[in-house]
Amino acid sequence: MQEELQALQENHTWDIVPCPTGVKPIGCKRVYSIKLRSDGSLDRYKAKLVALGNRQEYGVDYEETFAPVAKMTTVRLVLAIAASQGWPLRQMDVKNAFLHRDLKEEIYMTPPSGLFSTPSADVCKLKRSLYGLKQAPRAWFDKFRSTLISFSFVQSQYDSSLFRCKTSKGIVLLLIYVDDIVITGTDSTLISQLQEHLHQSFHMKDLCPLQYFLGLEVHSTAAGLFLHQHKYTQDLISLAGLQDGRSVDTPLEVNVKYRRDDGNFLSDPSLYRRLVGSLNYLTITRPDISFAFQQVSQFMQTPTHIHLAAVRRIICYLQGTSDRGLFFHVGTSIRLVAYSDADWAGCSDTRRSITGWCMFVGDSLVSWKSKKQDIVSKSSTESEYRAMSSACSEIVWLRGLLGELGFSQAEPTALHADNTSAIQIVANPVFHEHMKHIEVDCHSIRDAYDSHVISLPHISTALQTTDVFTKALSRNRHQFLVDKLMLHNHPTSI
Incomplete structure (x- = not known):
């Protein structure tokens, strides 16, 4: 935390000023987290000072807040193209991303404990968009966008988080999701120049092969690119307490229709909501559970024991297929x-x-x-x-x-x-x-x-791939369509 406070002061994040009359400063808190690698091992401990943006008032402390992030369809499309064309995939991470943009509004924050050796009536007048502020994501994206455009990159008309630059040697693509960046393309010289330009503009982590992005695990093989969420699936199984449960062959039972009033209502629906919310993120690489998720997500407000049993069945299905994911072929x-x-x-x-x-x-x-x-x-x-x-x-x-x-x-x-x-x-x-x-x-x-x-x-209806997205299927039919979707197990089995 001391390193975090030192970085904030070196970045000129705030000025220490007397509190203006009639101004009620917002608070702040320390947030601690443990960052893990894709295999579950310890990466680093992380400490962050966060402003209590929930105390901000619209029209006074902030106005616009929306900041675009990359669509998951765009992420999969770029990965599929890179695999097909044999392009290298690199990733970068921005350190303290939100601190790189100056604030337009006047915002005052109570000093974090430990900033002063003795009690003081002074407050922090924020100069930078500290984490937790309502406008921080938008301010950061505007700063990053202007930096890329000044480097001759063009923002996509179809996804605002995708940038491209075409040269005589080829093309370079950059995708950004908040502070996580994916870079690919054919012009290795431009990629190196882009890396240097970003290092000069922001505090960046070094360029390295893409392996772990937004909880998505990426494995490159000679045959192509494998995209999966094995670690995330294992965490979901643990959350449901089904580590020792028996796996099933399909996510839903055939010919079973779920209704709102089936069964007794759950006295505490919080676990149901957490499980269904986790399943939503898992559909990024698991289209075979999309229909099952669509069914159980309809009952978030008043779930019953029957609905919870359906969710548990989906997770039992995932237990037997936790290393399954999307495969993008070379060529x-x-x-x-x-x-x-x-x-x-x-x-x-x-x-x-x-x-x-x-x-x-x-x-x-x-x-x-x-x-x-x-x-x-x-x-x-x-x-x-x-x-x-x-x-x-x-x-x-x-x-x-x-x-x-x-x-x-x-x-x-x-x-x-x-x-x-x-x-x-x-x-x-x-x-x-x-x-x-x-x-x-x-x-x-x-x-x-x-x-x-x-x-x-x-x-023919027998060959209609989208059956898996509209109804529950038998084991043989489900497996047939899963194969057509190019869902595979871990690359070692390909």
């Missing part, structure tokens, strides 16, 4: 392919349908969704049509992002669907007139089809 094509499906009236309580879709770049799965639709559909065709429209929006976004990165899609993106009627509605203007009761925004899929952004090949 796969950068061609976008999509699949779309819906389970009509799949929700027992509301009779709303379940939308499911997934997107591949070559053989690499980069984006997917399992979500209950907002409106009740009157037919299976209508529910499929809504799912296709949702998938079309993601396709348009991904095509734009790929184009920015230098991988423009010359051909229409194939959106595979197994509902012939829904395909005909999009492709045939006569049938299209029969669906006027659907919201106008759903009909944007027609424009995408006419402008050759998408094509609509029919796929």
Whole structure:
């Protein structure tokens, strides 16, 4: 903590001034944490002084607070491209990131204990965006963005946390998530210059191969890149107390529908909420539990014992597959392919349908969704049509992002669907007139089809990959689709 206080003073984080009349300074507290490596071993002890931003008043102490962070779809897309093209992946970490930006507002903070040897009525007038302040993330991102732009990098129009720089030797990409940075590309000279520029502008940790990023473990093999959350999964199993539990083959039982009022309500739902919240983050690399998570997340407000049993089954499934993750192959094509499906009236309580879709770049799965639709559909065709429209929006976004990165899609993106009627509605203007009761925004899929952004090949229901995102499946069917999603076990078994 003494080192932290010394760093704050050397950074000119505050000025010691008498407290102005009528001003009530915000407090501060010391926060201690233990940083672990991906294998669970000790990395370092960390101490931080945090301002009590919950005491700030909107319009007085702060205004804008939003700061963009990288979308997980963008992270997976960049990793998939890097694996396919054989690009090196590097990571950097910013030390005391929030202290690199000056504050615009006047904020006064009570001095931390130990700052003065004797009691004093003076306060700290903050000059830098200390951790805990409402505006600190936004101030830091603005500073980092301006630093990169001054170094000839361009901010992506499709993800504000992605920056790129094209040269005669190739391209360099940079992704930032708060203070964690991933760098990849083909111009090694520019990467070295970027590293030096960042070191001059901020306190940075040295550039090293990407291994552990936001709880995601990255392993490089000769065959490709393996992305998983093994340590996080083990921590989740321990949280549930199921270390000695028996594993199961599927995350949910087949033909079991969960309702709001099934069973007795839990007297303390806190464990249920913590487990479901943890499952949400695990879906970053585990699309095979997306539908199961979608089901149990509906009951966060008033869960029952039956809902908790469903969550425990998901975790038992994870126990037997804790080393499973996404695999991005070397040499796969950068061609976008999509699949779309819906389970009509799949929700027992509301009779709303379940939308499911997934997107591949070559053989690499980069984006997917399992979500209950907002409106009740009157037919299976209508529910499929809504799912296709949702998938079309993601396709348009991904095509734009790929184009920015230098991988423009010359051909229409194939959106595979197994509902012939829904395909005909999009492709045939006569049938299209029969669906006027659907919201106008759903009909944007027609424009995408006419402008050759998408094509609509029919796929057999037996081969429809998105079944795993819309319903509970038998063991054989579930495993068949998991293999199609390119989910593998640890690289040693590949």
